[in-house]
Amino acid sequence: MRRDHPAMAPHPARKAATAEHDDAHRTAAALMHDFAVRTGVVGAAPAQRYLWTDAFAVCNFLALDEVDNAERLIEQVHATLGRHRADDARSGWIGGMDAQTAIEHPTRGGLRIGKPLPERAVDALPDAELEWERDGQYFHYLTRWMHALDQFARRTGQADAGRWARELAQTAHRAFTYAPAPGAPMRMYWKMRIDLSAPLVDTMGQHDPLDGLITDLQLRAHKPPGRTGFGPDLDVELREMAAIVAGTNLLTDDPLGIGGLLVDAYRLAQLLRVRPGDNPLLGLVAGAAANGLARYLATQPFARPLSHRLAFRELGLAIGLQAVTRLWCVLERESASLDAQPALRGALDRLLEQVPLARTLTDTWCEVARSDDAQWRAHEDINAVMLATALVPTGYIELDGSASSSSNSQL
Template sequence: MATSQAKRHDEPTAAGCTAASLMHAFAERTGVIGDLPPVRYLWTDAFAVCNFLALGQADLAERLIEQVHAVLGQHRADDARTGWIGGMDAQTGTEHPTRGGLRIGKPLPERDDDTVVDWDLEWERDGQYFHYLARWMHALDQFSRRTGHADAGRWARELAQTAHRAFTYAPTPGAPKRMYWKMRIDLSQPLVEAMGQHDPLDALITYWQLRAHQPQGRVGHGPELDAELRDMAAIVAGTNLLTDDPLGIGGLLADANRLAQLLRVRPGDNPLLGLVVGAASRGLARYLATQPFAQPVETRLAFRELGLAIGLQAVSRLWVLLERDAASLDAQPELRRALDVLITQVPLARTITDAWCDPAAQDTAAWRAHEDINAVMLATALVPEGYLDLA
């Protein structure tokens, strides 16, 4: 299945780059294959797992998963603490590698308690991000769906339960819950208390995705996530989803596509879907009004634009799903109008991928500073089915 998709979609662009070549270079550069020690970063690796699945390379996806758990599931080499983050013994950690959460994989250690916050430096410090954990839950679930690997689905659910327990809180007894944006490596306390704008939405849809995956004969599949879903539904209800950030817009579109796939029956009747699609449409209009692609390539961040390219390819999929339920879609004219606007922008995805496949664009300091995440997300934009399509 995945191999035939790769042959159909992974055609060379005008610049001659392919997802297969990008992912092979990434695998060599970061130690997935070859003799180099593994260098793992959770966000990039989540997309990479999905790309390997799309390319019919489930063996590399599995190897990468094992490395992520062995590296990011345990404390840093420069940390006084050792072993699995959750404090498990070796056997328990191997069986439940996500139970303590997973480090981001940033180059610098987390901030000490007595260190004054330097917000520029905080971006380079380790810890745990919920939105990275949610991407990894998705990657594990995609791997489990496509390979039948039962443990991967359980690991995703156990990670969801752990992350939810650590990142959600009530500011005062009885008050609506909120989420922290960044936690310490051991999840003992927050490093950044502000809430990520789309973290609750990502959580809600990802938890739903994990619950919806119920293969026959599954045993010991992990927590059901009922209470976690209720919490997230309440948090999302009070969240403003509108953003003009291209990566955020792409994330909204990918979430809308996942939501429509999970609804299966009459997706046009779901009010959350309308809110997500509407926010993405308005945000995209704001973003394009700034004429971002007129800026010199040296000043742009490839992975943010590529996140939008991935999301725009979710729009075509979303259109097909919603057209099956034309009556309920027509009953929501705002959703129909937003979708009509978004579908006209789908060709922009190819414009973005062609721009970043250009060797001149990759021969810039901006590209090289984020080479792994740029290359992997470019590959996702070239073969998006591993990331966007639920098996």
């Protein structure tokens, strides 16, 4: 058959989609290259580590087939954020481990956020504004790092990374969860001291319990059969986190939070591999995301000047919206069961209508990134890395086939 035969010619829509994919890949690769150089992942610049951004960056490097950079970044995060700050009277690893133990268990003491200012002094009064700039440990940053380590372990087969994620999950759970009184429902602290000795902010993050629950499910599912020494089983953590989630309200009109709910819904669907009607949590998460997105869009947020918008929060929504079509593909395999859940189907229908918004947001912020915008530069690392995730989301939102279906479908 001749090469120019009509049957051999690419379909125009398919050809355009391929070109669009290649362009997104190139843009993401350029953003991640500049980030790697700027923050010392490669090259001579000193390492500048920030846990949230670095968790997304590891996943991006995996999506771009830059496994060496992902591994180098993991090593830097542990060596930097697993230790006390240079301006701290304390020194060494946060968990108090010796050097050899820290090599084997670098996450056992948790990981610092990487904020510019030291944590609040023990005798200092809280300052709500200043606390945003002070160091410590955040549970939702730790869960992002657990996810990044697990994704790395799944991609590379390096079991140590999976064990580090599970050890971090156990450490974080013990430090952040508590019972206000004997027999009272468990709660969580939002921010802890660097050494996890006491809370810095004792209110509970709205989605921290859900992040913990789904991450525990993910880590428990990825336990290679027959392998020993893979870290804690997380059964206790999973049960306790499920109980905390049962008492929380997931509804939010924050774009970053909505995006997180959408990614969580897709992760949950991938992990449980059950009919949607058998999983009430999935319906709750999808419904909260759909209702929250409607509230957010009702405020006409994109009519505001770009100077009044935060790129990384909107890009979090763009990432989540790209999980919606994937979620639909998973669920429609059991269409009869989905039809029996009108609330879940209704939420998915409303979410699918908004999927094109993801492209609008990435196009907007790609244009800003190419300019010399001062606000973009002020948060360049987190903005650039999350834009790269929105352009090439597979490393962050897709779990590979190694997850088992043994998780509890009734959560």
